[in-house]
Amino acid sequence: MANISTLGQYLDQISRLKTQQSTLGDLSTQISSGKKTQTLSGLGSDIIRTTRARAGVNSLETYSNNITNADRRIKLMLTSVSEIKTQVGTIVSGLTTAVQEGDYPDLESIKQLTKNVYNFILDNINQTDGERYLFAGGDTAQAPISDTGLFQSALGEFIPDSSDLTQPPLVASGMIGDWGDGTITTDQFIASFNATSDTVLGFSNALTNNTAGKTTVRVSDSSEFDYTVLANKTSMKDIVKLLGVLQALPPVEYAPGALNDPMATTIAGDTPPNPPEEKQENFYAVLNNIISGLNNALDGIEQVQFKLSQVQAQISNVQASHTDQINAYKDVIGEVEDVDITEASAKLLQIQTQLQASFQVTALLSQLTLANYLN
Numbered sequence: 280m281a282n283i284s285t286l287g288q289y290l291d292q293i294s295r296l297k298t299q300q301s302t303l304g305d306l307s308t309q310i311s312s313g314k315k316t317q318t319l320s321g322l323g324s325d326i327i328r329t330t331r332a333r334a335g336v337n338s339l340e341t342y343s344n345n346i347t348n349a350d351r352r353i354k355l356m357l358t359s360v361s362e363i364k365t366q367v368g369t370i371v372s373g374l375t376t377a378v379q380e381g382d383y384p385d386l387e388s389i390k391q392l393t394k395n396v397y398n399f400i401l402d403n404i405n406q407t408d409g410e411r412y413l414f415a416g417g418d419t420a421q422a423p424i425s426d427t428g429l430f431q432s433a434l435g436e437f438i439p440d441s442s443d444l445t446q447p448p449l450v451a452s453g454m455i456g457d458w459g460d461g462t463i464t465t466d467q468f469i470a471s472f473n474a475t476s477d478t479v480l481g482f483s484n485a486l487t488n489n490t491a492g493k494t495t496v497r498v499s500d501s502s503e504f505d506y507t508v509l510a511n512k513t514s515m516k517d518i519v520k521l522l523g524v525l526q527a528l529p530p531v532e533y534a535p536g537a538l539n540d541p542m543a544t545t546i547a548g549d550t551p552p553n554p555p556e557e558k559q560e561n562f563y564a565v566l567n568n569i570i571s572g573l574n575n576a577l578d579g580i581e582q583v584q585f586k587l588s589q590v591q592a593q594i595s596n597v598q599a600s601h602t603d604q605i606n607a608y609k610d611v612i613g614e615v616e617d618v619d620i621t622e623a624s625a626k627l628l629q630i631q632t633q634l635q636a637s638f639q640v641t642a643l644l645s646q647l648t649l650a651n652y653l654n
Contacts, residue, residue: 332611339601339608342498346598349496352408353506353591357584359403359413360508364580366396367518371573374525378566386531393526400518401426404510414510417492418485423510424519427481434472434527443544455527461535465561469568472524477511480519486511498597506590514579521572524565534562 370393377385404414404424411419435453437460440446451460458468477487485491486509493507510516532546536557543549554562 329612332608335608336605336612338500339605343598343601343605345496346498346594346601348408349504349506349594350591350598352411352413352494353587355406355408356413356506356508357587357591359406360580360583360587362403363400363515363518364577364584366400367522367573367577367580370396370522370525371570371577374566374570374573378563378570390526390528393522397522397526398426400522404515404519413494414508414515415483415491416485416494416507416509418483418490419494421483421485423483423486423491425481425483429479430475430481430520430523431527433475433479434524436527437529437533439533441545444538444546445544455529459529459533459535465535465564469565472520473568473572475520477516480511480516480523482511482516496594498594498601502597504590504594506587508583508587512579512583514576514583517572517576517579521569521576525569528562528565531559531562534558534565536561 370389373385373389373392377389401424405422406413412421412423413419415421415423433453435456436450437448437452437456437458438450439448439459448456448460450456454463454468454471457463458465463471483491491509493505495503495505495507497503508515532554534554536555536559538546538549539552539555540548540550546553546555549555552559
């Protein structure tokens with residue numbers, strides 16, 4: 280007696296079911312992840328396109344991040360430079376008015392303002408982004424300037440014996456002491472403080488030795504921008520130097536020069552005008568040099584602002600171009616890798632329907648026997 284076997288049909292049906300279940304799983308994964316495949320190898324010949332596009336995105340995003348960091352630092356530098364410019368401008372304006380009007384009380388208030396502003400300006404020169412000093416060139420870990428006290432010592436002070444000017448001064452030290460007691464002329468005093476070294480002013484070793492290097496930002500494989508502004512740049516150095524002199528100057532009557540009455544022994548006992556004309560001439564020669572130097576420094580600060588603003592605008596343009604390229608690369612990646620959710624959902628529904636029908640057919644076949652068929 281011969282047997283009729285349905286094993287072949289069962290095996291074929293099982294194979295079909297497995298294929299449909301695998302397809303169902305793939306479609307579910309595509310819909311949940313939004314990607315056509317979970318491996319690059321699954322992209323076939325498109326693997327080269329997406330690999331190159333991803334490499335392009337990674338490279339440009341690195342450069343874009345560089346630009347973002349540089350832009351933030353430039354903004355901080357511009358803020359500091361602007362603060363310095365504002366404070367120095369206020370002092371120069373008040374100082375110019377005082378000199379023109381011969382208003383001595385205002386001169387003292389300006390000197391006091393200078394003392395208050397001096398450390399504020401040093402703080403702005405030592406501006407940081409995190410732990411990076413922005414006006415230190417490549418030597419970003421070292422503060423570009425410190426108030427070491429060397430400059431104040433070099434300037435010194437002068438206090439005459441106001442009870443009898445024919446007697447030696449009570450205090451005469453440094454450049455100001457030499458100027459006050461007549462050891463050096465006014466021109467020599469001006470030349471002396473203008474020749475003050477970077478080391479005495481308190482600038483870092485890297486700046487004084489010209490080894491600080493540059494501050495640059497790499498924006499592409501072949502381009503970088505230099506936005507170096509060193510703390511000992513002439514304009515900034517002159518501001519530190521001249522404000523230091525201004526706050527240390529003795530009053531007008533302590534300037535060198537003869538009394539109007541050669542027989543007088545005190546300022547109060549001298550004949551008008553008080554202070555004597557020669558003392559005023561010497562004193563205001565120094566003040567005019569300070570004003571002129573600060574005005575030149577303000578012009579230099581404007582050039583610094585222009586340079587930083589120009590670099591900022593240039594790197595912003597480059598970043599905008601990078602953003603456009605990144606978006607173009609991402610479009611390629613999306614075209615190659617991303618699945619059409621609507622199409623995948625429709626296929627999923629179709630497979631589910633086919634799978635349900637296959638299960639029903641399998642169930643019917645499992646009940647099919649020769650006896651049932653004959654009946």
